[in-house]
Amino acid sequence: MADSPKERLLAATMDYVTKHGIGELTLRQLAAALGTSHRMLVYHFGSKEGLLTEVVRRSEAEQRQFTSQLLADSDQPPIDQARRIWQQLAQPEMAPRERLFFEVYAQALQGRPHTRALLDEIVETWLEPLIAINRQNGMPPAEAAASARLGLAVTRGLLLDLLATGDHKGTSAAMEHFLTNYLPLVAPVSKSRGTQKGKRKR
Amino acid sequence: MADSPKERLLAATMDYVTKHGIGELTLRQLAAALGTSHRMLVYHFGSKEGLLTEVVRRSEAEQRQFTSQLLADSDQPPIDQARRIWQQLAQPEMAPRERLFFEVYAQALQGRPHTRALLDEIVETWLEPLIAINRQNGMPPAEAAASARLGLAVTRGLLLDLLATGDHKGTSAAMEHFLTNYLPLVAPVSKSRGTQKGKRKR
DNA sequence: TAGCGCATGTACCAAATGGTACATTTCTCC
DNA sequence: GGAGAAATGTACCATTTGGTACATGCGCTA
Numbered sequence: 321m322a323d324s325p326k327e328r329l330l331a332a333t334m335d336y337v338t339k340h341g342i343g344e345l346t347l348r349q350l351a352a353a354l355g356t357s358h359r360m361l362v363y364h365f366g367s368k369e370g371l372l373t374e375v376v377r378r379s380e381a382e383q384r385q386f387t388s389q390l391l392a393d394s395d396q397p398p399i400d401q402a403r404r405i406w407q408q409l410a411q412p413e414m415a416p417r418e419r420l421f422f423e424v425y426a427q428a429l430q431g432r433p434h435t436r437a438l439l440d441e442i443v444e445t446w447l448e449p450l451i452a453i454n455r456q457n458g459m460p461p462a463e464a465a466a467s468a469r470l471g472l473a474v475t476r477g478l479l480l481d482l483l484a485t486g487d488h489k490g491t492s493a494a495m496e497h498f499l500t501n502y503l504p505l506v507a508p509v510s511k512s513r514g515t516q517k518g519k520r521k522r
Numbered sequence: 523m524a525d526s527p528k529e530r531l532l533a534a535t536m537d538y539v540t541k542h543g544i545g546e547l548t549l550r551q552l553a554a555a556l557g558t559s560h561r562m563l564v565y566h567f568g569s570k571e572g573l574l575t576e577v578v579r580r581s582e583a584e585q586r587q588f589t590s591q592l593l594a595d596s597d598q599p600p601i602d603q604a605r606r607i608w609q610q611l612a613q614p615e616m617a618p619r620e621r622l623f624f625e626v627y628a629q630a631l632q633g634r635p636h637t638r639a640l641l642d643e644i645v646e647t648w649l650e651p652l653i654a655i656n657r658q659n660g661m662p663p664a665e666a667a668a669s670a671r672l673g674l675a676v677t678r679g680l681l682l683d684l685l686a687t688g689d690h691k692g693t694s695a696a697m698e699h700f701l702t703n704y705l706p707l708v709a710p711v712s713k714s715r716g717t718q719k720g721k722r723k724r
Numbered sequence: 725t726a727g728c729g730c731a732t733g734t735a736c737c738a739a740a741t742g743g744t745a746c747a748t749t750t751c752t753c754c
Numbered sequence: 755g756g757a758g759a760a761a762t763g764t765a766c767c768a769t770t771t772g773g774t775a776c777a778t779g780c781g782c783t784a
Contacts, residue, residue, distance in 0.1 A: 325760090325761065325762095340632075341632035341633075343545055343629060343632060343634070344634070346740080346741065346742085347741080347742065347743090348740080348741075348742090356762080356763095357762075357763065357764085358741090358742080358743090359743090359744090359762075359763070359764085360761080360762065360763090362742075362743060362744085363761075363762080364761090367742075367743080368741090368742065368743090419628075419631045419632055422624075422627070422628045422631060423628040423629070423631070423632055425624070425628070425682065425686070426621075426624045426625040426627070426628035426629075427545060427625070427628075428686070429621045429624060429625070429685050429686065430542075430543035430545060430546075430621055430625055431543075432545070432546070439686045439687070442686050443683050443686050443687050444687075462695070463699070465692065465695070465696075466692075466695045466696045466698070466699035467696075467699060469680070469683065469692060469693065469695070469696035469699075470676065470680075470696040470697075470699055470700050472679065472683065473675070473676055473678075473679025473680040473682070473683055473693075473696060474672065474675055474676055474679055475679070476675075476678075476679040476682055477674065477675025477676055477677070477678040477679030477680075477682075478671070478672075478675040478679075480627065480675070480678055480679075481645050481671065481674065481675055483631050484627070484630070484631065484641045484644050484645050485641070485645050485646075490667065490668075490671060491671065491675075493664070493667070493668045493671070494667075494668045494669075494671035494672040494675060495672075496668070497665070497668035497669060497671075497672055498672050498704075501704065502700075502703065502704045527730090527731070527732095548770080548771065548772085549771080549772065549773090550770080550771075550772090558732080558733095559732075559733065559734085560771095560772080560773090561732075561733070561734085561773090561774090562731080562732065562733090564772075564773060564774085565731075565732080566731090569772075569773080570771095570772060570773090725784100726783100726784090727782100727783090727784090728781100728782090728783090728784105729780100729781090729782090730779105730780085730781085730782100731778100731779080731780075731781095732777105732778080732779070732780090733776105733777090733778075733779090734775105734776090734777085734778095735774100735775085735776085735777100736773105736774080736775080736776100737772105737773085737774075737775095738771105738772100738773095738774105739770105739771080739772090739773105740769105740770085740771075740772100741768105741769080741770075741771085742767105742768100742769090742770100743766105743767085743768090743769105744765100744766080744767075744768105745764105745765090745766080745767095746763105746764090746765090746766100747762105747763090747764085747765100748761100748762080748763075748764095749760105749761080749762070749763085750759105750760080750761070750762085751758105751759085751760070751761085752757100752758090752759080752760090753756105753757095753758090753759100754755100754756090754757090754758105
């Protein structure tokens, strides 16, 4: 059951969609790439929309897993954690996943049906753990929320920049500019020596 | 010549595309909405791709004009200028244009043909004037570039957030958090009293 | 007014798309 | 090993798509 035919098809579809995007997808092209017929896709997923819905759902799940993984080991200072996260996200191998993420994001903003559930989670999923980190570092609620939201925006904005320009150096410099000039200033009171807060998300 | 039939069609198409997005556009639906036939669209623009190319080009032009308009009157302190720009961008009436912007952005990242020229400009167009402003306020080149890039990312990231969540209050609070905690700190030396630097972009 | 070029409407086409009917194979469980 | 269900392949269908042929209208200039 773990790798039922449907599951195998979905996994292969995720690979394909990560490479080729979701916008111009047709069942026949996908099926050909997967070595099957479009008949099977309809059989297992009901319809094209059904397939896309599951693709988006799976994408969400992977992202959630990725989030908790990135934010997990918080023993190091938040600023170092943030640096590490950006380095991970800025790796070239991540680009296809991120392109897909922003493509689905944009389609959701345009109201495409199979993305209906996405908009509620696309910010909140990342915001919650970030706010929690900020609270743990002694930030008052309002500031914790604003700071988390800002960090998320910085990360996504710089990722958009990186994907468009390919300027790893420039975008990383901007992130470093943010981390060094901004992060140390927000949470003056905290644990022992000045660990401050955490930013980051995709 | 100013409002040739082609020009009128393009203008009406911009309206339509701003409302309905560009991803699921078909010539027939568009033509029906414009009160003409898809025959005319092909006649004037050569093909669907030709039409989309001109739509993207026009969108770029409008954005460039909007940029220079927003960054024009720089008599006020950069932080107030930044606030004003965000208020403009966050207005609900701007949402459709911004949704279209991010949709085209995402399609460009996926390599759709009619967007080829976009990726080179989509960051640079906004970056240049921002860097110029930072330089005018006495920032060294490297810092001016990083700071401009950061401000652009913050704005676009928060716009993505706002479009998804509709949380005008929360995103504006995050922007204000950025402006008050970050902006005043970057350029300590400057003109007279502490005007510092400018951030902003869409 | 005659003529010419731009613009437009109607009808059509081939290709591709999502989806389905039906037959066949493969797997699973008793 | 046999029966029933799950899975798959082949062929087909109606619809929609971008694009075109052809005829008609409109506006300008001589």
